[in-house]
Amino acid sequence: MTGExxxxxxxxxxxxxxxxxxxxxxxQVRRGEIYGFLGPNGSGKTTFIxxxxxxxxxxxxxxxxxxxxxxxxxxxxKRQVGYMxxxxxxxxxxxxxxxxxxIARIYAVPNxxxxxxxxxxxxxxxxxxxxxxxxxxxxxxxxxxxxxxxxHAPQLLLLDEPTAGVDPKARREFWDEIHGLAxxxxxxxxxxxxxxxxxxxxxxxxxxxxxxxxxxTVAEVVASAQLTTWIVRGPDLPTLAAALRGRPGVEQVVAFxxxxxxxxxxxxxxEASVAAARTDRHTWTRxxxxxxxxxxxxxxxxxxxxx
Amino acid sequence: MRxxxxxxxxxxxxKEFIQMRRDRVTFxxxxxxxLLQLMLFGFAINSDPRHLPTALRLGDQxxxxxxxxxxxxxxDYFAITREAATEAEAARLLQRGxxxxxxNIPEDFxxxxxxxxxxxxxxxxxxxxxxxxxxxxxxxxxxxxxxFDRDLQGPLVALRGRPGPVDLQVxxxxxxxxxxxxxxxxxxxGVVLTMTMVVITALAxxxxxxxxxxxxxxxxxxxxxxxxxxxxxxxxxxxYIQVTLILVAARFLFQxxxxxxLPLIYGVAFxxxxxxxxxxxxxxxxxxxxxxxxxxxxxxxxxxILLSGFMFPFRGMPExxxxxxxILPLTHFLRIVRGxxxxxxxxxxxxxxxxxxxxxxxxxxxxxxxxxxxxxD
Numbered sequence: 043m044t045g046e047x048x049x050x051x052x053x054x055x056x057x058x059x060x061x062x063x064x065x066x067x068x069x070q071v072r073r074g075e076i077y078g079f080l081g082p083n084g085s086g087k088t089t090f091i092x093x094x095x096x097x098x099x100x101x102x103x104x105x106x107x108x109x110x111x112x113x114x115x116x117x118x119x120k121r122q123v124g125y126m127x128x129x130x131x132x133x134x135x136x137x138x139x140x141x142x143x144x145i146a147r148i149y150a151v152p153n154x155x156x157x158x159x160x161x162x163x164x165x166x167x168x169x170x171x172x173x174x175x176x177x178x179x180x181x182x183x184x185x186x187x188x189x190x191x192x193x194h195a196p197q198l199l200l201l202d203e204p205t206a207g208v209d210p211k212a213r214r215e216f217w218d219e220i221h222g223l224a225x226x227x228x229x230x231x232x233x234x235x236x237x238x239x240x241x242x243x244x245x246x247x248x249x250x251x252x253x254x255x256x257x258x259t260v261a262e263v264v265a266s267a268q269l270t271t272w273i274v275r276g277p278d279l280p281t282l283a284a285a286l287r288g289r290p291g292v293e294q295v296v297a298f299x300x301x302x303x304x305x306x307x308x309x310x311x312x313e314a315s316v317a318a319a320r321t322d323r324h325t326w327t328r329x330x331x332x333x334x335x336x337x338x339x340x341x342x343x344x345x346x347x348x349x
Numbered sequence: 350m351r352x353x354x355x356x357x358x359x360x361x362x363x364k365e366f367i368q369m370r371r372d373r374v375t376f377x378x379x380x381x382x383x384l385l386q387l388m389l390f391g392f393a394i395n396s397d398p399r400h401l402p403t404a405l406r407l408g409d410q411x412x413x414x415x416x417x418x419x420x421x422x423x424x425d426y427f428a429i430t431r432e433a434a435t436e437a438e439a440a441r442l443l444q445r446g447x448x449x450x451x452x453n454i455p456e457d458f459x460x461x462x463x464x465x466x467x468x469x470x471x472x473x474x475x476x477x478x479x480x481x482x483x484x485x486x487x488x489x490x491x492x493x494x495x496x497f498d499r500d501l502q503g504p505l506v507a508l509r510g511r512p513g514p515v516d517l518q519v520x521x522x523x524x525x526x527x528x529x530x531x532x533x534x535x536x537x538x539g540v541v542l543t544m545t546m547v548v549i550t551a552l553a554x555x556x557x558x559x560x561x562x563x564x565x566x567x568x569x570x571x572x573x574x575x576x577x578x579x580x581x582x583x584x585x586x587x588x589y590i591q592v593t594l595i596l597v598a599a600r601f602l603f604q605x606x607x608x609x610x611l612p613l614i615y616g617v618a619f620x621x622x623x624x625x626x627x628x629x630x631x632x633x634x635x636x637x638x639x640x641x642x643x644x645x646x647x648x649x650x651x652x653x654i655l656l657s658g659f660m661f662p663f664r665g666m667p668e669x670x671x672x673x674x675x676i677l678p679l680t681h682f683l684r685i686v687r688g689x690x691x692x693x694x695x696x697x698x699x700x701x702x703x704x705x706x707x708x709x710x711x712x713x714x715x716x717x718x719x720x721x722x723x724x725x726d
Binding site: 095097121 | 567
């Protein structure tokens with residue numbers, strides 16, 4: 043029960059009909075770690091999380107979550123896991139307090155009233171506790187959802203795109219909160235599409251079309267991609283971009299404001315193509331590939347594999 | 350820009366049609382409801398019910414009696430289904446609703462007829478639903494007046510015409526004054542329960558899924574059965590409040606007699622409420638949104654109200670419609686409630702109506718629970 047790994051699963055597979063949504067995924071998450079789960083829409087992240095918290099049964103695979111078997115001990119897992127769904131899924135026609143109280147009752151939280159009170163206090167919701175959840179703004183709804191998923195003091199927190207549609211300040215506060223929780227030993231598995239959030243995780247995994255394509259720390263993921271990137275500054279970048287696309291070795295041409303990022307995995311080929319397009323009108327510098335470049339590269343490669 | 354333009358209007362119209370086509374259930378309803386109504390109102394409903402089951406208690410088997418019985422059959426209103434040997438047996442048949450009428454012919458009928466003493470034919474009717482008995486009773490009166498004309502020859506010709514050779518007495522049981530409310534108000538209990546129980550449960554569970562709260566709930570240690578039962582119990586209580594409200598209104602507002610046992614009504618109501626809730630749960634597992642849930646509930650409600658004998662006499666419907674009606678729980682619940690309230694039926698009297706209700710409950714529960722389970726994984 044007090045193992046080093048909070049999540050340790052192997053070969054996890056889920057099919058819906060003929061479609062394999064999660065394919066042979068292995069994942070190890072250490073206790074107290076913030077683990078980022080990234081991937082394009084429909085890549086199986088939510089399905090994977092649902093399998094972890096016992097909402098869905100995997101078709102294949104084995105492993106443990108908090109020391110409990112994911113196939114047979116779903117009830118035990120549910121008691122120790124907090125799950126925050128992608129969509130706000132508490133009761134809009136109940137007040138904040140009523141929502142928290144309801145969830146606390148479901149989990150049979152000891153000293154329920156105190157627990158609700160502490161939870162309101164800690165998340166700064168105390169003076170709004172009688173407001174209906176449906177009247178809250180996106181940021182406050184998110185705080186409520188977090189408070190509710192923590193009320194039973196879980197050991198593992200599963201967050202499915204918790205910050206979608208939340209403003210930057212609220213997002214930052216949310217992440218500070220998550221880091222604070224992780225420091226107390228809570229394990230967090232979080233899905234996101236934001237690169238800045240990905241960089242705030244201790245470790246990452248990248249899932250595309252059901253396959254786990256990369257994992258490790260940010261630096262490890264970037265390094266493993268072996269992506270070479272050229273950064274171009276100068277006038278008339280769209281024309282240059284059009285000229286570069288499709289050249290051998292050029293895998294991505296992406297505009298970032300006034301610069302163009304040109305990347306590819308084959309450094310030599312890319313070099314040759316760049317040399318051909320290079321003129322004095324633009325300044326060319328060898329840059330560091332960003333996480334986003336890496337992920338888009340992985341995604342394109344995965345699509346190729348599927349075609 | 351502020352002018353009404355055709356291309357913008359057309360864009361909306363097109364979009365509306367596309368959405369209409371996508372929502373299969375709504376589309377089905379648009380075609381299904383008119384068809385259903387046509388079938389029900391056009392073919393099933395008949396306010397002039399015929400072939401009503403009738404028991405004979407004959408004290409005399411003479412030719413005049415045979416003439417009368419043959420004429421009854423000819424009239425189409427009476428279907429002679431039983432023979433009752435004793436008064437008690439006849440009373441029991443009426444009580445259980447196995448027959449609508451009992452026709453009593455006294456022992457000395459022929460003798461007294463020939464003597465011109467105007468013997469009595471007693472027509473006992475189960476008048477809980479005045480609409481069901483009215484036309485048949487009227488037909489019997491005409492019949493009694495002229496059926497013997499051909500047989501009354503020679504010196505007996507004088508018996509023809511008014512006041513007629515026989516005296517037809519009609520005894521309307523359970524509702525002697527033919528008050529429609531006596532029939533409608535107890536029936537309303539079943540209708541109101543069907544409406545609320547099916548619609549509200551279907552909505553309550555569909556809402557939980559539509560808003561995504563079900564997913565959240567199921568990620569907690571709460572068990573699916575706990576969710577289901579927990580959601581249903583409040584509505585059972587609401588159902589009982591409705592039953593009480595209608596019983597109080599029936600008694601004090603409409604002066605409907607309460608002959609039978611109140612606890613028995615409450616007991617049977619539990620079965621009916623549960624059956625309706627099970628239907629609601631089943632719908633909630635089929636519906637993708639709350640609108641569809643309401644539409645499905647309506648699809649159940651419409652035949653329930655029209656084919657159960659609530660609005661129109663059950664026995665006036667063709668056989669196929671009676672067959673459908675017999676499946677619906679409302680049909681049996683109506684008979685039970687009317688039986689208890691108006692006829693004072695006891696448990697053994699309502700037993701024949703109880704088992705179809707139980708069967709429906711079992712089937713609806715099985716489907717509901719099975720479907721409910723499937724939606725989780």
